[in-house]
Amino acid sequence: MTAAALAPTPTTAAPAAPSAAQALATERAAIDASASGPVLFCFGNAILWLLLTTVLGLISSIQLHSPGFLANIPFLTYGRILPAYNNALSYGWATLSGMGVAIWLLARLCRVQIKLPGVLVTGAVFWQVGLTIGIVQILAGKSTGVEGLEIPGSAAVLMLFGYLLIGLWGALLFGYRRQAPAYISVWYLVAALFWFPWTFAVAHVAMALPSVQGVVQSMVAAWAMQNFLNVFITAIGLAAAYYLIPKVINRPIHSYHLASTGFWAFILFAGLTGAVRLSGGPVPVWLVTLSIAATILLIVQIVTVSTNLILTMRGEYHMVYHSPTIRFTFFGAIAFTIASVVGLLASLRSVDHVLHFTFFQTAQTHLLLYAFFSMVMFGAIYYILPRLVGCEWLSSSMISLHFWGSAYGGGMLIAMLAIGGIAFGSALADPEAIFSQVIQDGAVYYIAGSIAWGMIAIGHLVFALHFLLMLLRIGQPGGEPTLFAPIGEEKH
Amino acid sequence: MNRSLYLFAAIIGSFALSCYALVIMPKCQLGGLQPQTVEDEGKIVDIYPIKNVSVEKGRAVYASEGCFYCHSQQIRDEQNGTDIERGWGARRTVARDYLFEKKPYLGSMRLGPDLSNVGSAKWRNEPENEDPKYKPAKRDAAWQLLHLYAPRTVISISNMPPYRYLFETKKIGGERSADALALTGPNKPKPGYEVVPKPEAKALVAYLMSLDKSHPLKEVKGSAPEVAAK
Numbered sequence: 001m002t003a004a005a006l007a008p009t010p011t012t013a014a015p016a017a018p019s020a021a022q023a024l025a026t027e028r029a030a031i032d033a034s035a036s037g038p039v040l041f042c043f044g045n046a047i048l049w050l051l052l053t054t055v056l057g058l059i060s061s062i063q064l065h066s067p068g069f070l071a072n073i074p075f076l077t078y079g080r081i082l083p084a085y086n087n088a089l090s091y092g093w094a095t096l097s098g099m100g101v102a103i104w105l106l107a108r109l110c111r112v113q114i115k116l117p118g119v120l121v122t123g124a125v126f127w128q129v130g131l132t133i134g135i136v137q138i139l140a141g142k143s144t145g146v147e148g149l150e151i152p153g154s155a156a157v158l159m160l161f162g163y164l165l166i167g168l169w170g171a172l173l174f175g176y177r178r179q180a181p182a183y184i185s186v187w188y189l190v191a192a193l194f195w196f197p198w199t200f201a202v203a204h205v206a207m208a209l210p211s212v213q214g215v216v217q218s219m220v221a222a223w224a225m226q227n228f229l230n231v232f233i234t235a236i237g238l239a240a241a242y243y244l245i246p247k248v249i250n251r252p253i254h255s256y257h258l259a260s261t262g263f264w265a266f267i268l269f270a271g272l273t274g275a276v277r278l279s280g281g282p283v284p285v286w287l288v289t290l291s292i293a294a295t296i297l298l299i300v301q302i303v304t305v306s307t308n309l310i311l312t313m314r315g316e317y318h319m320v321y322h323s324p325t326i327r328f329t330f331f332g333a334i335a336f337t338i339a340s341v342v343g344l345l346a347s348l349r350s351v352d353h354v355l356h357f358t359f360f361q362t363a364q365t366h367l368l369l370y371a372f373f374s375m376v377m378f379g380a381i382y383y384i385l386p387r388l389v390g391c392e393w394l395s396s397s398m399i400s401l402h403f404w405g406s407a408y409g410g411g412m413l414i415a416m417l418a419i420g421g422i423a424f425g426s427a428l429a430d431p432e433a434i435f436s437q438v439i440q441d442g443a444v445y446y447i448a449g450s451i452a453w454g455m456i457a458i459g460h461l462v463f464a465l466h467f468l469l470m471l472l473r474i475g476q477p478g479g480e481p482t483l484f485a486p487i488g489e490e491k492h
Numbered sequence: 493m494n495r496s497l498y499l500f501a502a503i504i505g506s507f508a509l510s511c512y513a514l515v516i517m518p519k520c521q522l523g524g525l526q527p528q529t530v531e532d533e534g535k536i537v538d539i540y541p542i543k544n545v546s547v548e549k550g551r552a553v554y555a556s557e558g559c560f561y562c563h564s565q566q567i568r569d570e571q572n573g574t575d576i577e578r579g580w581g582a583r584r585t586v587a588r589d590y591l592f593e594k595k596p597y598l599g600s601m602r603l604g605p606d607l608s609n610v611g612s613a614k615w616r617n618e619p620e621n622e623d624p625k626y627k628p629a630k631r632d633a634a635w636q637l638l639h640l641y642a643p644r645t646v647i648s649i650s651n652m653p654p655y656r657y658l659f660e661t662k663k664i665g666g667e668r669s670a671d672a673l674a675l676t677g678p679n680k681p682k683p684g685y686e687v688v689p690k691p692e693a694k695a696l697v698a699y700l701m702s703l704d705k706s707h708p709l710k711e712v713k714g715s716a717p718e719v720a721a722k
Contacts, residue, residue, distance in 0.1 A: 063653065064603075064651075067643070067650075067651050067652060067653040067654075068653065068654065071653035071654050071655075071656075072654060072655075072656045072657055073657070074657045077557060077558070077653060077655070078558070078561070078562070078653050079557045079558020079559060079560075079561050079562070080557070080558050082558060082561050083558060083561065141556035141557065142556065143555065143556070143558070144555075144595070145552075145554075145555025145556070145560070145595045145597070146595055147560065147561070147599070147600060174496075181495055182495070182496065182499070187499055190499060190500075190503065191503050194503050194504070194507065195503070195507055198507055198511075199507075202511060202515065206515065211523065212519065213590075213591065213592070213593070213594060214522070214525070214587060214590040214591050214592070214593055214596055215522065215587045215590050215596055215598070216518055216519050216522055216523065217594070217595055217596060218590075218596055218598045219514065219515065219518050220515055223510070223511075223514040223515055227510065264502070267502055267503060267506045268506055268509075271506055271507065271509070271510030271514075272509070272510055272513055272514065274510075274514050275514060277600065278598070280568040280569075280572040280573065281566050281568070281598055282566055282584070282585045282586045282587050282589060282590065282598070283518070283587065284518060284521055284522070284587075287514070287517075287518055290513060290514075291514075349572070352572075353568065353571070353572040353573045354573075356568075356572075356573070356600075357564055357599070357600065357601055357602040358601070358602070359601075361600065361601070362601075428573070428574060428578075429573075429574060430574070431574040431577035431578050431619070432619045434618055434619065435578070435605050435617050435618075436617070436647055436649045436650060436651065437649060439603060439604075439649075439651045440649045440651065
């Protein structure tokens with residue numbers, strides 16, 4: 001099997017005859033039309049959650065340097081805003097945007113039209129209702145009290161049911177695929193679709209079991225959180241990156257063997273990394289050691305994925321100046337490499353005992369969830385949406401502003417959390433350092449973090465507005481994608 | 493062989509492995525854990541930990557306000573950080589300490605001090621010979637209530653948010669309530685009024701004052717009880 005034969009459609013799509021190209025275009029248009037309802041529904045709701053996340057993130061960031069800010073209103077206290085933020089970000093924005101991208105990618109890569117798209121919309125509605133109830137309950141002080149699994153069981157059941165409908169439809173698309181063998185993105189998507197409901201269900205059932213007591217609960221929660229980030233989110237993000245980069249620069253991925261090696265390393269080790277979250281804690285030492293070993297072995301995936309994506313881009317780096325999709329997606333791909341290397345180093349015990357219990361861990365989560373995943377999702381939405389609504393994005397300046405807010409704001413936020421975490425951890429290594437004073441000294445990082453949140457908020461607002469304009473079919477005429485600068489004219 | 497069968501088998505197998513290694517195996521290892529009992533001439537003279545249901549209400553308030561997002565409840569050993577030298581606990585905490593906690597609030601972040609032993613008289617968050625400016629008075633229940641209502645009145649550089657909604661300001665009817673806060677300065681209520689804790693605040697403080705994981709355990713070196721533990 002050659003790389004070209006297994007590549008996504010760019011090479012096979014090379015128009016042999018006008019009629020073949022036309023047939024392919026008709027087929028794709030029909031697939032896009034069948035997917036547009038559920039995909040637009042997922043994207044629209046994801047962006048609503050993104051806006052809420054932005055507000056909650058900004059409030060919680062301000063509260064770090066001004067603890068009195070909105071403090072005396074029960075549902076706005078930091079201890080409720082923070083979990084609401086985390087859940088809205090993970091299960092609202094990230095999961096819904098990821099499902100939208102996953103549905104569209106599966107339909108396109110399996111070359112199957114979606115039958116009964118209403119089932120997918122129903123699934124998304126259940127998810128949406130469950131999540132809304134869950135977040136309202138967190139803000140009302142009725143969270144489960146388990147970090148990472150705050151949403152009460154009654155709401156989680158609705159979410160799980162909704163997810164199962166979507167996952168089942170995704171599996172059917174795979175089952176009826178007309179494009180064999182399956183492309184690497186499809187592998188990642190099938191893995192993501194399968195892993196999520198099992199992790200979610202096992203974790204919530206384990207929480208409800210009376211026999212699961214004490215630190216075993218904490219282990220289950222750590223496992224579920226890590227699986228969500230390191231398996232589900234990572235798989236969807238990589239699936240999108242593996243599709244978008246070759247597609248936009250119109251060249252097959254550099255090596256299919258590298259891609260496949262990376263996938264097998266990922267599927268084997270990523271699910272074993274959960275216990276690094278409990279490093280140094282009251283849990284069996286072998287458990288943490290196992291997770292550290294799995295994190296180190298994931299280097300196979302880091303190296304293969306990074307090499308592959310970078311080599312695919314080789315000679316085409318100028319595309320980041322032209323194509324919004326490439327600018328966002330390639331940013332995300334680089335962030336994936338950084339996040340993985342940082343995750344590997346930070347899992348080592350000698351590093352962990354300094355950085356554990358600091359914002360460095362928040363920085364790591366945001367590297368993966370925002371700088372990698374969210375940026376790839378933005379890139380994917382910039383690519384997919386014109387194909388669903390029939391017009392192109394109105395303004396490249398708006399896309400540019402969004403990138404500025406998300407890349408510089410997000411980058412600054414993550415840098416502040418990371419540097420603040422390192423400063424905090426190293427200061428506390430001195431047992432004579434006064435704890436409250438060390439926290440106070442971190443104020444400068446928190447203030448910078450709030451400024452970064454302001455930049456992110458501008459980016460997200462522009463993005464949401466642009467999305468709304470697209471839904472209203474206000475944009476450039478369809479056909480040619482909206483670019484930052486025409487290809488051929490280098491921007492200096 | 494069909495490649496998609498390989499794929500499915502790998503995905504299912506890897507999930508099973510992940511679940512087995514990180515959920516089922518720890519559950520089997522720790523599921524049978526029992527409290528440590530110390531017998532002397534056939535009589536049980538000591539048992540730890542003991543299930544304390546009287547503070548469940550306070551635990552619920554602790555969860556509902558999200559205290560555990562800033563306060564951990566786990567002490568690491570000397571090789572892993574300065575928790576012990578800092579005065580947060582005399583020994584590291586182990587799985588047995590959390591035996592009866594349905595949801596242990598281990599925490600993953602420390603924007604505030606660790607609270608594993610905050611109910612113990614020995615607990616401190618400042619170096620022993622610290623400038624009195626930073627050293628608060630004895631942390632008893634009354635202190636904890638004041639700290640919840642207005643943290644900066646007791647620790648001038650505190651970063652903790654106030655929790656005034658766990659208290660109410662009411663008119664003094666007859667005698668001043670016994671649990672009214674001794675507030676001074678700008679926090680002092682209008683003359684004729686007093687600030688009293690709501691039941692939630694009282695329950696939360698009762699829970700905090702119950703936190704003490706300093707009991708010696710045989711699996712923690714240097715803390716084993718004198719009498720042979722079983």
